[in-house]
Amino acid sequence: MTRPLQARIDLSALQHNLGVARGHAPQSRTIAVIKANGYGHGMLRVAHALDAAEGFAVLNLEDAVLLREAGFNQTILLLEGFFSADELPTLAEYCLASVIHCPEQIEMLEMAGLPVKLDVFLKLNSGMNRLGFRPEAFGAELQRLQASRAVGRITLMTHFACADEAQGIATQLACFDGLAAGLDAPRSLANSAAILRYPAAHGDWVRPGIMLYGSSPFADTNAESLDLKPVMTLTSAIIGVQELRAGNAVGYGATYRAEQSTRVGIVACGYADGYPRHAPTGTPILVNGRRCRTLGRVSMDMLCVDLTGVSDAGIGSPVTLWGKGLPVEEVASAAGTISYELLCALAPRVPIVEI
Numbered sequence: 001m002t003r004p005l006q007a008r009i010d011l012s013a014l015q016h017n018l019g020v021a022r023g024h025a026p027q028s029r030t031i032a033v034i035k036a037n038g039y040g041h042g043m044l045r046v047a048h049a050l051d052a053a054e055g056f057a058v059l060n061l062e063d064a065v066l067l068r069e070a071g072f073n074q075t076i077l078l079l080e081g082f083f084s085a086d087e088l089p090t091l092a093e094y095c096l097a098s099v100i101h102c103p104e105q106i107e108m109l110e111m112a113g114l115p116v117k118l119d120v121f122l123k124l125n126s127g128m129n130r131l132g133f134r135p136e137a138f139g140a141e142l143q144r145l146q147a148s149r150a151v152g153r154i155t156l157m158t159h160f161a162c163a164d165e166a167q168g169i170a171t172q173l174a175c176f177d178g179l180a181a182g183l184d185a186p187r188s189l190a191n192s193a194a195i196l197r198y199p200a201a202h203g204d205w206v207r208p209g210i211m212l213y214g215s216s217p218f219a220d221t222n223a224e225s226l227d228l229k230p231v232m233t234l235t236s237a238i239i240g241v242q243e244l245r246a247g248n249a250v251g252y253g254a255t256y257r258a259e260q261s262t263r264v265g266i267v268a269c270g271y272a273d274g275y276p277r278h279a280p281t282g283t284p285i286l287v288n289g290r291r292c293r294t295l296g297r298v299s300m301d302m303l304c305v306d307l308t309g310v311s312d313a314g315i316g317s318p319v320t321l322w323g324k325g326l327p328v329e330e331v332a333s334a335a336g337t338i339s340y341e342l343l344c345a346l347a348p349r350v351p352i353v354e355i
């Protein structure tokens with residue numbers, strides 16, 4: 001018998017969710033964001049399923065090259081651009097598009113003497129203050145790129161800090177629109193939250209990430225109500241059962257102590273699989289399809305679940321850690337984090353099954 005933990009990846013759900021993104025932004029082309037190993041789902045697996053997207057966005061040159069070599073002819077965008085000049089010949093060879101967010105990158109590009117022009121996404125820092133040119137510098141940098149023989153198509157880009165929050169995007173959008181007004185260049189602004197909430201920010205290229213994987217970017221709106229279907233379902237089984245007596249504790253640190261006799265199931269999944277160690281007692285989990293709660297600390301390879309109310313459960317009973325029937329957002333929120341982090345953290349040791 002093999003360890004029962006598996007991540008099931010639903011490829012048709014990926015395609016469905018791409019359709020949802022397209023439905024919200026029918027005039028825009030789509031750059032599917034598949035950084036962080038496709039948010040933990042497997043970059044190439046996701047790219048194959050989402051071949052209908054007009055582009056892909058990744059972080060590393062190695063990933064971009066892998067995509068090209070796998071035969072993807074779409075736009076491939078490096079979300080942080082190149083990090084040093086020695087990457088530039090590879091960008092040219094593989095026809096990769098680069099974000100340009102600092103003057104050093106423009107200098108490197110001008111000095112590189114590339115045989116072909118690179119398509120670039122010029123990034124405006126419209127208020128997030130992470131990457132990008134400040135509004136007062138943007139026009140001059142744009143002119144410099146337009147004058148450069150190293151540069152092909154220029155897309156204007158920004159990224160929102162609060163598209164998923166009540167604060168919204170108004171200030172950042174006004175900043176971007178003010179600078180882009182009158183410029184004849186394609187635009188790219190919207191992450192999942194902006195695709196779902198702000199049609200005014202759709203522009204020419206949308207950049208959905210989390211929604212493709214079936215998770216809601218909003219704390220106050222669940223995925224189902226957005227018609228998003230979970231792609232990853234993490235499943236396992238009960239591999240042990242303990243009958244606690246009143247006063248008995250379970251797990252490291254003895255952080256959970258039973259007040260009365262309690263049946264506890266031991267589940268084959270721990271933090272070395274990517275389950276969050278910070279998930280406290282009470283984190284939701286499904287046993288035999290029924291909602292239960294975790295007990296005590298998550299250990300490296302196991303965690304514990306309260307079997308009160310699932311008297312038919314025993315060794316071999318199926319467990320869902322997250323996914324179909326239990327939105328990953330709920331587990332994330334119980335553990336004080338967001339679904340992105342749980343999905344991206346799926347450990348390489350977890351076997352993946354495509355469904």
Ligand SMILES: *Cc1c(COP(=O)(O)O)cnc(C)c1O
Pocket residue numbers: 033035079159190191192193207208209210211217
């Ligand atoms: C990760 C990322 C996205 C996708 O964000 P989601 O919230 O997952 O939709 C879009 N644009 C940029 C620049 C990103 O880094």
